[in-house]
Structure formats: structure tokens, C-alpha cells
Amino acid sequence: MYNILICDxxxxxxNALKIYLSNPEYSFLEATNGRxxxxxxxSNEIHLILMDIMMPGMDGISAxxxxxxxxxxxxxLLTAKSEDADKIMGLNAGADDxxxxxxxxxxxxxxxxxxxxxxxxxxxGTPVSTVITIGGLELNDNEKTVTLDGEDLSLRPKxxxxxxxxxxxxxxxxxxxxxxxxxxxxxxxGSSENTVAVHIRHLREKIEINPNEPRYLKVIWGQGxxxxxxx
Amino acid sequence: MExxxxxxxAEDIETAEPQEATTPASPEKKKLPLTHSLPAKxxxxxxxxxxxxxFFGCAALGFLAFESNFYTTPKEEIRRNAFEGQVINxxxxxxxxxxxxxxxxxxxxxxxxxxKNIAYITIDFSEDIVNKTWTYKSDKEAxxxxxxxxxxxxDDHYIHRVGDSIKAKGIAxxxxxxxxxxxxxxxxxxxxxxxNLVYSMRYMTYVVAFVALIVALSCFIFLMCASGRxxxxxxxxxxxxxxxxxxxxxVGAMAVIxxxxxxxxxxxxxxxxxxxxxMFLMGVSLCVGLGLCMSLATRVKLGGWWKNTITFKVLxxxxxxxxxxxxxxxxxxxxxxxxxxxxxIFFVDLLFVGLADEPEKVMYIFIRSVLxxxxxxxxxLMLRKLLDGSKDLAEGNLDKQVDTKGxxxxxxxxxxxxxxxxxGISLAVxxxxxxxxxxxxxxxxxxxxxxxxxxxxxxxxxxxxxxxxGSEKIAEYAEVLHRQSExxxxxxxxxxxxSKATTGNLEVILTPVSVNELLSQAEGxxxxxxxxxxxxxxxxxxxxxxxxxxxxxxxxxxxDNLLNNACKYALSGTRVYMSLETQDKEAVITxxxxxxxxxNISAEELMERFVRGDKSRNSTTEGNGLGxxxxxxxxxxxxxxxxxxxxxxxxxxxIRFPLI
Numbered sequence: 048m049y050n051i052l053i054c055d056x057x058x059x060x061x062n063a064l065k066i067y068l069s070n071p072e073y074s075f076l077e078a079t080n081g082r083x084x085x086x087x088x089x090s091n092e093i094h095l096i097l098m099d100i101m102m103p104g105m106d107g108i109s110a111x112x113x114x115x116x117x118x119x120x121x122x123x124l125l126t127a128k129s130e131d132a133d134k135i136m137g138l139n140a141g142a143d144d145x146x147x148x149x150x151x152x153x154x155x156x157x158x159x160x161x162x163x164x165x166x167x168x169x170x171x172g173t174p175v176s177t178v179i180t181i182g183g184l185e186l187n188d189n190e191k192t193v194t195l196d197g198e199d200l201s202l203r204p205k206x207x208x209x210x211x212x213x214x215x216x217x218x219x220x221x222x223x224x225x226x227x228x229x230x231x232x233x234x235x236x237g238s239s240e241n242t243v244a245v246h247i248r249h250l251r252e253k254i255e256i257n258p259n260e261p262r263y264l265k266v267i268w269g270q271g272x273x274x275x276x277x278x
Numbered sequence: 279m280e281x282x283x284x285x286x287x288a289e290d291i292e293t294a295e296p297q298e299a300t301t302p303a304s305p306e307k308k309k310l311p312l313t314h315s316l317p318a319k320x321x322x323x324x325x326x327x328x329x330x331x332x333f334f335g336c337a338a339l340g341f342l343a344f345e346s347n348f349y350t351t352p353k354e355e356i357r358r359n360a361f362e363g364q365v366i367n368x369x370x371x372x373x374x375x376x377x378x379x380x381x382x383x384x385x386x387x388x389x390x391x392x393x394k395n396i397a398y399i400t401i402d403f404s405e406d407i408v409n410k411t412w413t414y415k416s417d418k419e420a421x422x423x424x425x426x427x428x429x430x431x432x433d434d435h436y437i438h439r440v441g442d443s444i445k446a447k448g449i450a451x452x453x454x455x456x457x458x459x460x461x462x463x464x465x466x467x468x469x470x471x472x473x474n475l476v477y478s479m480r481y482m483t484y485v486v487a488f489v490a491l492i493v494a495l496s497c498f499i500f501l502m503c504a505s506g507r508x509x510x511x512x513x514x515x516x517x518x519x520x521x522x523x524x525x526x527x528x529v530g531a532m533a534v535i536x537x538x539x540x541x542x543x544x545x546x547x548x549x550x551x552x553x554x555x556x557m558f559l560m561g562v563s564l565c566v567g568l569g570l571c572m573s574l575a576t577r578v579k580l581g582g583w584w585k586n587t588i589t590f591k592v593l594x595x596x597x598x599x600x601x602x603x604x605x606x607x608x609x610x611x612x613x614x615x616x617x618x619x620x621x622x623i624f625f626v627d628l629l630f631v632g633l634a635d636e637p638e639k640v641m642y643i644f645i646r647s648v649l650x651x652x653x654x655x656x657x658x659l660m661l662r663k664l665l666d667g668s669k670d671l672a673e674g675n676l677d678k679q680v681d682t683k684g685x686x687x688x689x690x691x692x693x694x695x696x697x698x699x700x701x702g703i704s705l706a707v708x709x710x711x712x713x714x715x716x717x718x719x720x721x722x723x724x725x726x727x728x729x730x731x732x733x734x735x736x737x738x739x740x741x742x743x744x745x746x747x748g749s750e751k752i753a754e755y756a757e758v759l760h761r762q763s764e765x766x767x768x769x770x771x772x773x774x775x776x777s778k779a780t781t782g783n784l785e786v787i788l789t790p791v792s793v794n795e796l797l798s799q800a801e802g803x804x805x806x807x808x809x810x811x812x813x814x815x816x817x818x819x820x821x822x823x824x825x826x827x828x829x830x831x832x833x834x835x836x837x838d839n840l841l842n843n844a845c846k847y848a849l850s851g852t853r854v855y856m857s858l859e860t861q862d863k864e865a866v867i868t869x870x871x872x873x874x875x876x877x878n879i880s881a882e883e884l885m886e887r888f889v890r891g892d893k894s895r896n897s898t899t900e901g902n903g904l905g906x907x908x909x910x911x912x913x914x915x916x917x918x919x920x921x922x923x924x925x926x927x928x929x930x931x932x933i934r935f936p937l938i
Contacts, residue, residue, distance in 0.1 A: 057733075101730075127729035128726060147890040222795055223795060223798050245802045269828065272794060
């Protein structure tokens with residue numbers, strides 16, 4: 048049983064979220080402003096918080112900062128502020144994820160599940176040298192398997208190779224030419240760059256909840272691709 | 279005589295008119311104006327030269343006839359006068375022979391007069407100490423022309439006419455009679471023929487001269503019209519001849535004319551050979567002159583005839599040099615200019631006064647200069663300060679102030695005014711910036727407030743649609759609600775982005791970006807989407823990496839918008855082209871696709887906000903038409919250029935970025 052705190056000044060949105068997330072494993076708490084959210088965290092055991100930023104009284108960012116003093120609970124910001132600067136500020140202030148309004152309900156459900164899995168499984172199992180873990184993404188080179196938040200992913204061999212290359216060098220940007228040379232073990236020619244780009248796209252669709260706003264496999268436009276370093 | 283000229287002229291034309299000689303005369307296929315025909319031009323040229331020569335010839339003849347009183351004197355007297363000179367020559371020669379040889383050399387005298395048109399000649403020395411008579415008689419019949427003279431042969435060996443008062447020791451009487459029919463080909467015969475001709479034509483010559491003048495003038499006008507016209511085109515054309523500087527041509531032509539015409543003035547006009555030669559030389563000069571006129575006519579038709587002259591070029595050269603000098607002087611810094619000018623004036627003053635040798639004036643000049651010099655430099659320095667200040671203003675450095683310290687009177691006023699202008703403008707600019715920022719902020723904030731209720735609308739419409747108990751119609755209406763609210767969401771996002779991009783309220787970080795890489799990435803991203811829309815994406819790019827300075831994320835947004843548009847509006851089953859090339863230090867990225875609907879709209883209108891490819895704003899297509907406006911603004915923010923072209927159903931977007 049997971050306790051999920053939904054904090055939004057709009058009761059309609061709270062209700063909608065409750066409907067979408069309705070699951071026998073989840074129970075919900077509600078708060079309509081930041082202060083109420085902090086109080087709820089103080090008095091209850093919360094496993095995940097969905098929080099709006101713009102609220103009367105205490106806003107979501109201040110509330111999150113307060114909550115971080117009390118708990119390590121995952122916080123997903125759910126807000127109408129969609130600018131990059133807002134997202135960066137939210138994530139830097141301690142949020143684990145960021146969803147913009149109006150949201151896609153399926154995406155919210157997926158992200159909530161992902162965060163809960165990570166939160167509850169965190170620290171379980173000691174990393175082996177052949178296992179690379181970045182965020183919820185785990186690549187086991189012995190078994191040639193990749194899991195995302197504990198769930199197995201079925202990747203094609205080339206997709207696996209690309210992911211291994213990128214995860215083995217987190218933070219490093221690889222151009223399509225380099226990827227082709229290192230994965231295909233061939234010098235790039237003709238449409239080879241296109242092949243790499245298509246594979247990356249498929250890979251993103253498999254490992255990202257929203258492929259257009261990737262968390263792990265980032266596109267550096269005009270330069271290449273990289274896997275973000277673990278925080 | 280005219281036959282002779284014609285031959286000579288025909289040769290001359292080819293050398294004097296090379297532009298005509300180069301065009302072969304071929305039979306005309308279509309009806310062209312006569313001015314375009316080469317044979318007509320050649321004929322006109324020849325006719326002009328002949329007519330001019332004829333005019334001058336006839337005029338000269340007329341003048342000769344007039345001078346020789348052909349109209350008042352009877353023909354017989356004219357004849358006598360014409361023969362007289364030759365008769366005196368022959369008789370003097372014979373008499374000299376006879377006298378010196380004391381009649382022993384009769385054969386010599388006979389040789390002199392034999393085979394000439396002299397019927398008989400008697401030289402009578404009876405009044406002299408010699409007292410002898412010599413007679414020669416040919417077998418020809420004597421004519422009407424009889425001459426008798428006194429011969430005075432001791433002192434001047436010259437024949438004097440009867441009636442002249444002569445005081446001399448030795449005098450001989452001479453009688454000469456010429457033959458009737460002038461059958462010998464000597465000078466008498468020639469004179470006789472010429473005389474007869476001139477006499478018979480003494481009235482006719484004016485008519486011929488007049489006609490020749492008219493013909494010459496009309497042919498000349500025709501030639502001027504025809505020059506530069508060719509069979510091939512309606513417009514006048516330059517030819518080889520017009521490439522020669524005109525004044526050089528004039529000088530050359532003048533030289534040729536002088537060379538040929540100068541001997542004419544030396545001719546006495548008494549002999550036929552001289553006459554023919556004069557005609558020939560005149561013909562050559564005329565050809566050259568006429569060629570020159572035609573060349574000028576061609577140049578005038580082509581326009582700017584003075585440009586291809588050495589004179590113009592030389593003057594132009596000097597003018598440019600003068601302008602350059604002025605520029606050079608203008609580029610010397612103000613203070614230096616003033617100093618140099620002041621020193622020059624001082625020295626000139628000193629020079630003149632010094633020459634006058636007046637020490638007190640020299641002293642005055644010196645003191646005046648010493649006082650005036652610092653003042654001049656001060657003025658120049660202040661002027662420079664004001665100049666720099668106004669330059670800063672003009673360049674938009676509004677916060678720079680003119681330093682009015684040390685400025686006095688009007689300079690200070692001018693400096694203060696400049697500063698006030700700067701303050702005023704910078705205030706206005708700040709105001710404007712602030713209002714732009716506020717506008718963007720307003721749009722952003724309103725969009726946030728709209729999004730919250732929108733979230734509920736989207737979610738609940740979704741929930742209604744999923745509700746199992748509802749009727750089919752309710753689900754359908756909910757679906758419409760859901761679709762339209764999704765559209766509203768996109769519209770709000772685009773609106774915010776447009777407002778930011780157009781007001782420049784968007785952070786752009788320019789870094790080196792490989793366009794090849796970006797195109798490959800774009801291809802990867804869009805492969806599936808294109809396939810779903812029934813389109814084929816074809817990309818062309820060079821092997822070598824093309825790098826530009828851009829913000830990768832923003833540039834991707836531009837590509838994204840353009841490719842997205844292609845997916846939405848391109849005709850299914852066609853190809854979408856994406857290509858990269860380099861042109862004049864620019865990277866050119868081109869997107870091309872065939873529109874599904876007719877593009878009854880201009881490229882400019884397409885770019886404007888809220889205008890979609892179809893003017894009817896067909897709501898079945900997605901999107902809101904802001905994509906192109908955003909793409910354009912974003913490209914410009916990164917110092918690039920986006921141009922749209924609509925050609926029928928072909929839609930083309932061209933992005934240009936300077937290469938690194």
C-alpha cells in the first residue's frame with residue numbers, strides 16, 4: 048500500500064488524478080496548498096507527492112524545500128509552467144520529476160509507477176562491475192539484459208550495444224558517426240548516420256516515458272547523443 | 279574619270295569600314311528595313327563618295343569657268359588666251375635655238391616645233407643686225423589661230439606681244455599658226471579638248487553640282503541612320519570599330535586626310551594628271567571622313583559615345599585621383615587637419631610679408647599666430663569631443679555621455695544638448711523594452727492561468743469518453759471536446775513561444791553545431807512520422823561536415839516545425855526533400871515538399887502569424903499556423919535567415935546560416 052499525496056489548489060484536478068491513479072495499491076491524501084502538504088508529510092507516512100507549483104499561501108517550490116528537510120520522498124511537480132527555466136529550477140530545488148499541465152494521464156500514471164518503484168527498490172542489490180546503473184536504468188552486461196525501474200526491457204542487439212556504449216560513458220556526447228564506428232565496427236558511409244538516428248529514436252521510445260522529453264537518453268541537437276550522468 | 283574613282287573607292291571601303299566587311303552579305307530571308315542591309319550600305323557609301331567628288335569637281339569647274347569669263351568672252355578669244363602661253367614657250371625655244379646657232383642649227387628649231395599642232399611658224403630677224411628669216415611649215419592645214427609677236431632675244435630671251443613698248447637692240451617678229459584639227463597628241467590638243475569640254479559644260483556644271491549635292495546629302499543621312507544596324511537584331515550593335523577610342527580615331531582620320539589632302543593644295547590644276555590625282559586623294563579622304571561619321575553615329579546610338587575616348591578616360595582618371603585625395607584629406611584626424619592648415623596659413627603669411635621686408639608686420643603675424651594657434655587647437659579638440667559623442671549616439675551607445683568638462687560657451691551647450699538627446703532616447707528605448715517584456719510576461723502568465731482550467735477540461739472530457747455507461751453520442755461529444763481542448767493547449771504553447779521569439783525574450787546560446795549531424799538526427803526522428811503520413815523523406819548532404827554557430831535546441835525547433843508542417847500539409851505519396859549545401863560562405867538548408875491543398879497564398883502571408891497554408895483555415899488539419907512564424911523568428915534570433923518560396927504546389931523553405 049502506497050500513500051500518495053496530491054497537492055493542488057484546484058479540487059477538480061485532484062479528483063481527476065485520483066480517478067486516473069485509482070489502484071488498489073494506492074491510497075490518497077489531499078492538500079490544497081503548500082502548508083497543508085508540509086503538515087500532511089509531518090503527520091503521515093507518504094511514499095510519493097504530486098505537487099502543483101502555483102498555489103495560494105505557500106507555493107509548491109517552498110513546500111518541497113520544507114518537505115526535503117523532513118523526508119526523502121519522491122516529488123513529482125505538476126505545473127502549468129512549461130518553460131525550460133521553470134523545469135530546471137524545480138528539479139534543482141529537489142524534485143524527482145516534472146510534468147507540465149495540461150498533462151497526459153497515461154504519462155502521469157507511468158511516472159508515478161516509475162518513481163514508486165525506484166523509491167521502494169533503492170539500495171536493494173549491490174552493483175556488480177558488469178552492471179551499469181543510471182537512475183532507474185540498469186544494464187547487466189553478463190546477462191545482456193536491461194531493466195528500467197526493475198522492469199525488463201526487450202532491446203534489439205544494436206540498440207543494446209548503443210545503450211551500453213552510452214551508459215558506459217555517462218555524460219559524454221557521441222556523434223552519430225562515432226556511434227556507427229564503435230557499434231557497427233565499420234566506417235560510416237551514405238545513410239549510416241540515418242541508421243544510427245533511427246535506432247536511437249527506437250531506443251528512446253523503449254526507455255523513456257515520454258520520448259520527446261527524455262530523462263536518460265538526451266539528444267544534443269547538432270552534436271550527438273548522450274546518457275545523462277547519475278545525480 | 280568616275281570609273282577610275284569607283285574602283286579605288288570600292289577597295290577603300292573595305293579598309294575603312296571593317297565592321298561591315300566582317301558581316302557577310304547573304305540573301306535576305308525576311309523583309310528587313312533597308313538600313314539593316316549590308317549591300318545597301320555599301321552602295322550608299324560609294325554613291326556618297328562619288329557624289330561629293332562630283333560636287334566638288336563641278337563646283338571647281340564652274341568656278342574656273344566663271345573666273346575665265348566664259349560667260350562674257352567669245353569662245354575664239356578664250357581659245358587664243360588658252361593657247362598663248364604654250365605658243366610663246368615653243369616660239370621662244372625655237373628662236374633661241376636659231377639665234378644662238380646663227381641659223382646653223384635649223385634642225386634643232388625644226389625638231390622643237392615638229393610633231394606639234396603648229397601649222398607654220400616664221401621667225402623674222404630682219405629688224406635685227408642678223409637680218410635673216412626662218413620658216414617652218416608642216417603639211418597640216420592651218421587653222422584660225424594665228425599669233426604674231428615681237429621677239430626680243432638679247433637681254434631677256436622673252437617674247438613680247440605686239441603693241442608692247444619695247445626698248446631693245448634686237449627684235450625679231452614671230453608668226454605662228456596652229457593646225458585646224460589638232461591631230462597631234464600634244465598640249466595644244468589637250469588644252470583644246472579641255473577647253474571645249476569646259477566651255478560646253480559651263481552652264482550644265484551648276485546643275486550637276488546641285489544634283490550631286492542633293493544625292494550626297496541624302497545618302498549621307500541614310501548612312502547615318504543605317505550605321506550600327508545589323509541584320510541579326512533590331513538594336514544597334516557595337517562592332518570592332520567602336521571599340522577604338524573615338525578621339526584616337528578622329529586623330530588618326532585627320533592624319534590620313536591631311537596626308538592625302540595636303541598635296542592637292544600644291545596642284546595648279548592645269549594638268550589632267552594632277553586633276554585625276556586630286557580626285558583620287560579627295561576620294562580617299564572622303565572615305566575616311568565618312569567612315570568616321572558612321573562610327574560616331576553608331577556610338578551615339580549606343581549611347582555614351584564620349585566614354586570610349588582617351589580624353590574622357592584621362593579626365594576620369596584625374597577626377598578619381600582628385601576624389602581620392604579629398605577622401606585622404608578627410609580621413610586625417612580633425613586635430614591634425616587643423617594643425618596642418620594653421621601651420622600652412624602661418625607660413626604663407628610669413629612668406630608674403632617676409633618678401634615685403636617689413637619687420638613690424640612679421641612681428642605682428644608671429645604674435646597673431648602664437649595667440650590664434652592654441653585657440654584653433656582648442657576649437658578642434660572640442661569639435662572632436664562633440665563628434666565622438668554624436669557618433670556614439672548614432673551607433674546606439676546611448677549611455678555614453680559627452681564629457682562637457684573644459685567646454686565653454688556654445689560648445690558646452692552643444693555637448694549638453696547631445697547628452698540630453700542621448701538620455702531621452704535611452705529613456706524611450708528602456709520604456710519600449712519594458713513594455714515588450716511586459717507583453718511577453720502577460721502572455722506567459724495568462725497562458726499559465728488558462729492551462730489550469732484546460733487541464734480539467736481535457737481530463738474530464740477524457741473521463742467522460744471512457745465512461746462505460748454513457749451513450750455513444752456522449753462519448754462522441756466528449757471526444758470532440760477532448761480534441762479541441764488539446765488544440766487549444768498547443769495554441770497556447772505556440773502563442774507563448776511566438777511572443778518570446780519575436781520580442782527576443784528567449785535565451786539563445788550560440789555554439790558550433792554540425793548541420794550534417796542535425797539533419798541525420800532530424801531524419802531519425804521523423805522517419806516513422808513521415809511513413810505514417812505516407813511520405814518519403816529524402817536527404818542530401820555533403821560528405822564534409824558543415825558547421826555553423828547556432829543554438830542546437832532552437833535550431834532543432836526550426837527543423838521540427840518545418841518537418842512537422844511537411845507531415846501535416848504535404849500530399850500523401852510524395853517525397854519530402856531535405857538538403858544541405860554551402861554557397862558563398864553560407865550553409866543553405868532546404869526543405870521541399872508538394873502541398874496537398876493548393877497554396878493560394880503568398881510566401882509572405884504564409885509566414886505571418888495565424889495564417890495557415892490553406893486560406894480557408896480548414897479546421898480538419900492540425901496545427902495553428904504559428905509554426906512558420908516561430909521558425910522564422912527563431913532562425914533570425916540565431917543570426918540566420920529563413921525564406922519561403924511558393925511555386926505552384928511546391929513549397930520550399932530555405933534556411934541560411936553563415937559558415938564558421
